[in-house]
Amino acid sequence: MKKYCIVEKGLNEQHAGSKARNDVADTLIKEGWNPLRVSPPVIKENVSYAERIRMGLVLMKDWRKVTKTVKEEDQILIQYPLEMYPKVAMLALRYIKQLKRKKVKIIILIHDIESLRTQDKKQKEWYQHAEKSFLCLADDVIAHNKKMIGYLKKIGLDTRIHALEIFDYLVEAESIQKAETKENQNAVIIAGNLSEEKAGYVYQLDQVNAEFRLYGPNLNTEAVGTGNITYKGSFPPDDLPRVLHGKFGLVWDGKSIDECGGEFGQYMQYNNPHKTSLYLASKLPVIVWEKAAIAEFIRENQLGIQVGCLREIPEKLAALTGETYDEMLQNVSAMGEKLRKGEMLRKVLREIENLE
Template identity: 35%
Template sequence: MDIYYIKEPARTLDSKDAGNKARNDVERILEMNQCHPITLYSPDNILKDQFAILADIEQMLKKLPEDKLLFIQYPLPKAYRFALSKIMQHHPTILLLHDLDEIRHGKSSLLECRQINQADLIISHNKYMTAYLAKFGIQKDKVYNLNLFDYLRKDNQHIFDHQNDKNLLCFAGHLRKSQFIYDFPQAVADKDIFLYGVKYEPQKMHTAGVFYQGAFPTEEIQEQISGKFGLLWDGPSNQSCIGNYGDYLKINNPHKVSMYLSANMPVFVWSKAAIADFIKQNQAGILIDSLAEIPAALKQLTPENYQQLVANASRLGQKAATGGFLTDALTSILQSYTTVDSFANYYLKKNLK
């Protein structure tokens, strides 16, 4: 693909930070699609002042052909965020949204969306995030929906067979912000739940049947998790996903869902999560309003129904494991933006500023 992308600093491959996995995978998928890397910064640049950083950006922009798209992962590392607008003002850009930090932390999104709107093309998580961005003036016609984050496998030969796992549920994530794990309904915990992730607080666990399995590097956890179903839930309550975490689930695609599916594991998903529509349409899981609904849902699930969920999860997982979702989005973009003439309006807009 005739797209350039900002190559980010090498990250520690054994990091237990899921954000690293998402960004590393994006770069690998861009490489798979023969996109062209261009270096904006190095790990040492964080020590530079803003003038030095701006000088680096000027040098980078000189290396970019004017008629090519520049792919940027949003948000940039903190030291460079102030310079994002300058980059977008000088070159046609695709902005892939990983997180909307303002809404994630319960703040107003006006300033963040104004900056995002400077991009010429935007890859959003899903239709709900796109509708949210539109409320702040971002034109829908320049937004492409990813639908699911890709999740590359460490070992493409690894065999996932979660239908034979003994425990019912797997939940992986940042456990400090997932306080519901200490309050599972006992009828659910009786079927055994395995927890994975950082910031587990064992002194809070008083529910039999919930077992902490440790924290694993993001490149390894997929082969470590166990459960007939993955679980998407967040916040302090087992009755619903409430507060800032619940609000954010209504517009974003959590990376953990991609991990479950890429491991051929169907999912239980909060019914009001943005990803719920995608899971329902692809019949790759079960939607629930509260965790207490899980036992009743299982009673209605026949072995044949479960096998179909596994097959559908595997189909989506295979696509996610090979970078198919981002590749689809990039292909759609290039079908609309393939020539110098495609940027005529872009340059006119920039020159009139």
């Protein structure tokens, strides 16, 4: 019996969009899983019909190789969703069904559930159909957390589902240096896509009496305040832990400082934002929206503080004792070491293996 994992070429962008996928693949390969490389992602808006046809042909050629390589009773792990145009990715279903008929054990690890993110009714229905079509073929599904598992069961997924709890963030610990200076003793770090569409709240931070340091692409510097905000630039995901200096990392999304709203913000009630893993792996406690799904994990492991809105940050920081913060740092240090080594994925894979 051999173990295989599907590996798709990651996007080379200055945010963590492909970091989680790459880390999963790297961890599996280190654990002895054999990589099966399939067509690189082509993610664009308004993809032409001709381009979709070309993408589809490439996908089918690659997946035919997969079905020929993987034998009866082998195992294969697939990261979902596939990194290409969603309707083209549906072509892979026929090949996954072939693997199922060959009695291959299929594990699907979820990165995103688009039906939770979109607020368009027709899109939501299409994505729910696509998600169930893929996930029902798995012997085991790895979801983010209990909230996401509840949603999947609610829409009719009847298979074993396991909670990852939090994503790993592979990085060498030696590359992380935390210099304590007056400049960063109280700074709140924000890392990620800083566009007004994705992170509109960033452009309201002048209403919050706290110091913020921003890292990431797509910041509209003309629209953001300057009194309490410092923009430090954009860095590749593997370099970020080395350059993040501050007291907390902020896990927030949406257009408002008062709540995590809109498609991106409401999604936080179900997903595990990858930036949480970035901060913890970078030895930073986190500030997280109290209604976010990840807040329970942060609270149980004492890795940070929860807020209902960003206006609460100054009061929360003022009330934080040095002793409490030091305890957080110790907890973050232990958790960060696990994330940097890929222990969360290894743990859930052992759980699946023990059920066989």
